[in-house]
Amino acid sequence: MNYDYVFKVCIFGEEGVGKTSLIQRLGIFEIDMFYEATFNVDIKKRHFQVANKEVLLKLWDIKKTIKDESFYTSYFRKIDGGIFVFDITNKASLTILGEWLKKFNQKNIPIIVVGNKADLKKQRSISDEEVNKIKDKYSIIKYVETSAKIGENIYTIFEFLIFDLLKNQKVN
Numbered sequence: 001m002n003y004d005y006v007f008k009v010c011i012f013g014e015e016g017v018g019k020t021s022l023i024q025r026l027g028i029f030e031i032d033m034f035y036e037a038t039f040n041v042d043i044k045k046r047h048f049q050v051a052n053k054e055v056l057l058k059l060w061d062i063k064k065t066i067k068d069e070s071f072y073t074s075y076f077r078k079i080d081g082g083i084f085v086f087d088i089t090n091k092a093s094l095t096i097l098g099e100w101l102k103k104f105n106q107k108n109i110p111i112i113v114v115g116n117k118a119d120l121k122k123q124r125s126i127s128d129e130e131v132n133k134i135k136d137k138y139s140i141i142k143y144v145e146t147s148a149k150i151g152e153n154i155y156t157i158f159e160f161l162i163f164d165l166l167k168n169q170k171v172n
């Protein structure tokens with residue numbers, strides 16, 4: 001398959017917020033003929049057709065939260081977009097997300113913030129106000145609430161991000 005664009009997108013967030021589940025939900029990954037072996041990261045490749053363009057997203061999913069700062073310095077290199085995930089039932093996961101965003105903020109790339117586990121409405125422990133604070137502080141192109149469990153809003157995140165990435169391509 002020939003692609004018009006290939007983008008590298010990283011998924012960030014605290015342990016257990018649902019990063020891997022969100023990616024798994026997308027399904028239908030490209031078979032990797034040239035396996036990119038990385039120690040700390042799972043890479044999945046997925047084809048999208050957006051605005052009549054054939055796009056390949058390389059989705060980078062950190063296997064385990066790593067404390068070593070130098071890991072992220074190299075990890076952040078050449079990223080086209082970021083998906084920052086927290087769990088709407090876990091307040092600490094939003095606080096930690098703020099720290100991730102701070103590290104990332106100097107890079108001028110599109111960022112989407114995802115509040116996952118939206119199916120667990122009764123256990124919700126995060127207010128709109130807390131989310132808005134994060135939205136105001138960092139340049140985020142979109143905030144979406146998802147459920148990897150019931151498959152809600154998953155495709156939307158990736159599609160929206162691709163639209164934004166394509167828009168920037170035209171300007172360059």
Ligand SMILES: Nc1nc2c(ncn2[C@@H]2O[C@H](COP(=O)(O)OP(=O)(O)OP(=O)(O)O)[C@@H](O)[C@H]2O)c(=O)[nH]1
Nearest residue numbers: 014015016017018019020021063116117147148149
């Ligand atoms: N109810 C509910 N559970 C979810 C959802 N998404 C993920 N989970 C559950 O949350 C747990 C963690 O999900 P993972 O996808 O492994 O989370 P992760 O962010 O990849 O975690 P690490 O790789 O350890 O950092 C699993 O038990 C999932 O089944 C969701 O939308 N709703």
Ligand SMILES: [Mg+2]
Nearest residue numbers: 019020062063
């Ligand atoms: Mg995971």
